[in-house]
Amino acid sequence: MYLEKIRKPNDIQRVSPKNYKVLAREIRDFLIESVSRTGGHLSSNLGAVELTMAIHLVFDLTKDKVIWDVGHQSYTHKLLTGRRDGFANLRSFGGMSGFPKRAESPCDVFDTGHSSTSISAGVGMAHARDLKSEDYHVISVIGDGALTGGLAFEALDNVSSVKGNFIIVLNDNTMSISENVGGVSNFLGKLRTSKIYTGIKESITGNLRRIPSGDDIHDVISNAKDSIKQLVVREGMMFEDMGITYLGPFDGHNINQLVKAFRTAKQAKGPVLLHILTKKGKGYPFAEANPGKFHGIDPFDPNTGKLLRQENPATYTKLFSDCMMQLGKQNEKVVAITAAMADGTGLSRFSRHFPERFFDVGIAEAHAVTFAAGLAVSGMKPYVAIYSSFLQRAYDSILHDVCMQKLPVTFAVDRAGIVGKDGETHQGVFDLSYLTSMPNLTVMAPKNAYEFAQMFLFSSTFEGPLAIRYPRGEALLSYKSCNSKIVYGKAEVMKKASDSTIALVAIGSMVKTAMETAERLAEEGIEATVVNLRFAKPLDLECIRSLKNYKNIFTLEENVKAGGIGEQIAAYLMEQRSRAKVRIFAVPDRFIPHGCVDVLMRELGLDTDHVYEEALKAVKGSKADHE
Ligand SMILES: Cc1ncc(C[n+]2csc(CCOP(=O)(O)OP(=O)(O)O)c2C)c(N)n1
Structure with a gap:
């Protein structure tokens, strides 16, 4: 097992070239087995194994900076930077994230998750390096899907301002989550398949084959560049005209070719784009046949590719x-x-x-x-x-x-x-x-x-x-009988208490929590009014005004507190000179990490148990105030 011997960044550089293929297979087997247990992103990771290995073989991951666009394809990078054990708890609360996280490893240099940011961030890092006269490489790895994002183009427009080495790796698998569509995809398609391009490919590979180490490399690069300039198809010229040296396309599963390509790119002054062709789901037949299904997948049987838990149709x-x-x-x-x-x-x-x-x-x-x-x-x-x-x-x-x-x-x-x-x-x-x-x-x-x-x-x-x-996942089938007709701007009163002790005002998914809380309060002999807002805007001010004389008003939303419905209701009640004690149940002012929804809701105090306990305390408190 070569993978077992990789415990920290750059350990891969001790693996002999003749064993690269075995290591790639070990990585794939590990990823398939591990993701089949935890769920996670599979297809994109299987496609990027050799590409990631090549980056780790050529660059010094303790100082060079790799930015993974979207970041869902960074599993091999995590493995090669000593995070193998983390896969046991991938994406669970307190466990390893499915995306690059600076807090997780010094080898994760930029947090990602949303698409098309890698070139922008890379240009910034390259400029910072040059301004500070520091010495490291910056590599932005972006997929053909992410390249359809406008932000990527805004960054490309700005790339020629980088004078030092800056490498853009275009990981082209013709797929976004599903088939990539549109002009960028067509443009890359031409670049991949044009006859002239075959000439370029041969010419570059010819040059790469001749690549020596040391100073001669510069001649080789300029030769390669000249031959590209002569032969490059119109499409490749687009990058060249933007001040980016275009190299490629390369076979993204030929590790030796990739290593040579990265060594070439590493020597270049200014921005270089390496166009690398990969196959999404590579090496796992079920994912190759259905890359969309295995893009992000729940736990599955690795032998059959079937989901362990059948998907609930009523989402x-x-x-x-x-x-x-x-x-x-x-x-x-x-x-x-x-x-x-x-x-x-x-x-x-x-x-x-x-x-x-x-x-x-x-x-x-x-x-x-x-x-x-x-x-x-x-x-x-x-x-x-x-x-x-x-x-x-x-x-x-x-x-x-x-x-x-x-x-x-x-x-x-x-x-x-x-x-x-x-x-x-x-x-x-x-x-x-x-x-x-x-x-x-x-x-x-x-x-x-x-x-x-x-x-x-x-x-x-x-x-x-x-x-x-509306939320992710299963659609709630309860409270069918509570469905009054939707009237613009009108809330629905789902339970009306005979006194004004407590009202629970909720929106969307939190209506269920409010109803469950009210049901449990009823078991204690406490009546609660429950309002389903339906409209977050316009708020049903008439309905909220009718609650003005309640002792306690709880608002519930699956949204941040700042600027949410709770704050808006509290402000309105204050204007109405209400004396109600308003308590806002909402997501606090911090970024919420990964984990199961139930676990996170508990952590955030947005679960029924917590709301119920707080309601009980509030009701008892107001009784005590009264006595
Ligand atoms: C702003 C934004 N929109 C949508 C997504 C959802 N998303 C995640 S990966 C992906 C496809 C990315 O395709 P590509 O960059 O080609 O990478 P691949 O998975 O094919 O390697 C999409 C649409 C996202 N992460 N960010």
Whole structure:
């Protein structure tokens, strides 16, 4: 076992070249076995094994800096920097993160999770190095999917300002989570397959084969560059014209070729782009055949590739898929937009039935929203489905392009609230705050599956900007009987107490917690009023005013406290001169790490047990005050 001998950064450099292939196989076997137990990102990691090994063989990971775009492909990097034991608790609370974390290792130089940041951060690091006259290499590893993000292009535009060595590794597997689409993908496709490109490839490999060590390397690079300049296809010239030396494409599973390519790139002055072709899921037939399924996967049987726990069909995402089918059939103006997440958001079915009304714009959330604004201003009825944390990318587009012009765009904000194992970068806990701060935007959150469907029905005739936020996972089927008709801006009173001891005012997923708390209080002979807000904006002020004389008002939301519904309700009650003791249950002012949703909710004090205990204390406290 060569992998066992790798206990710290640079240990891989002691492995003899003749054993590289065996080590690659060991890494793949380890990853498949380990991810099959814990779940995690598999396909992208299997594709990046040789690429990562080559980086670790050529660079000094104790000082050179590698930035992993998105970071979901960094498992081999974790293994090669001595974190093998961490895989036993990958992505569980207190365990190792599934993404690069500076707090986890000095070899993780930049935290990632959201796409397309690596070149920007790399350009910054390279400039800092040069300004401080320091000596290390900066390498940004970006996928062809992440390259569709606008931020990556903004960085490319700025790359030529770097005078020292800066390496961009383009890990091109033709896939985003699913098939990569759009102009960038077409452009890379041409670069991969053009006849002239074969000439370049041979020419470069020829040069690489001749690469000696030491000073002669510069001649080799300039020879390689000249031959590229002569032979490069128009597409490769795009990088060259931006001041970036284009080298490639290279076979991303040929470790010896990759090592040579990195050695060449390491010697270059200024920015170099290495175009590396990989296969997503490489070396595990089930993942090669279905890379999308194994992109991010729950625990599975490694022998069959089957999930250990069958997926629950009744997720909110699945319901959204059903709603979109219905809306698409009813109204031919309905169009659906995703930013490279057709499967994740549930839009795949819509895309098959209404291909001409479906748009995958790539990992480009801001563009997705402004594009939707363009569709809406021209008479279409766009639905933009984006996960809560990724929608942060589109803040200004929602505000400036949709809300200011009151355009009828509906945002399906999936994965809102605590999402669990992807951790800090993926928790969807800011949307209620930033969305409710936007004039003209209506913001709703359903308590259960039935209300979810009603809200999308409501959206079909609604004529302004609208966001519907809902959590990851299973859709709640309880409280069916509580479903009153949705009226704009109106909350639903689910339980009305005969006294004014305590009211629980909740939104979305937290309505269940409020109802469970009320049921347990009832067992103690305490009556509680429960309000399901439905609308985070506009808040039902009439309903909130009616609670003004309550002794205790608890607000519950799966969102940060700052700017959330609790603070807004408390401010309103204060204006109304209410004497109620308001207690806000919300996500605290810190980034929430990875872990199971239940565990995290307990940690945050947002579980029923905690709310109930606090409610009991509050009620007893107010009785004591009274006596
Ligand atoms: C801003 C943002 N939007 C969406 C995602 C979800 N996402 C994670 S990985 C991925 C695809 C990345 O494709 P690529 O860069 O080609 O890497 P690969 O997985 O193919 O190696 C997407 C869309 C994200 N992480 N960040």
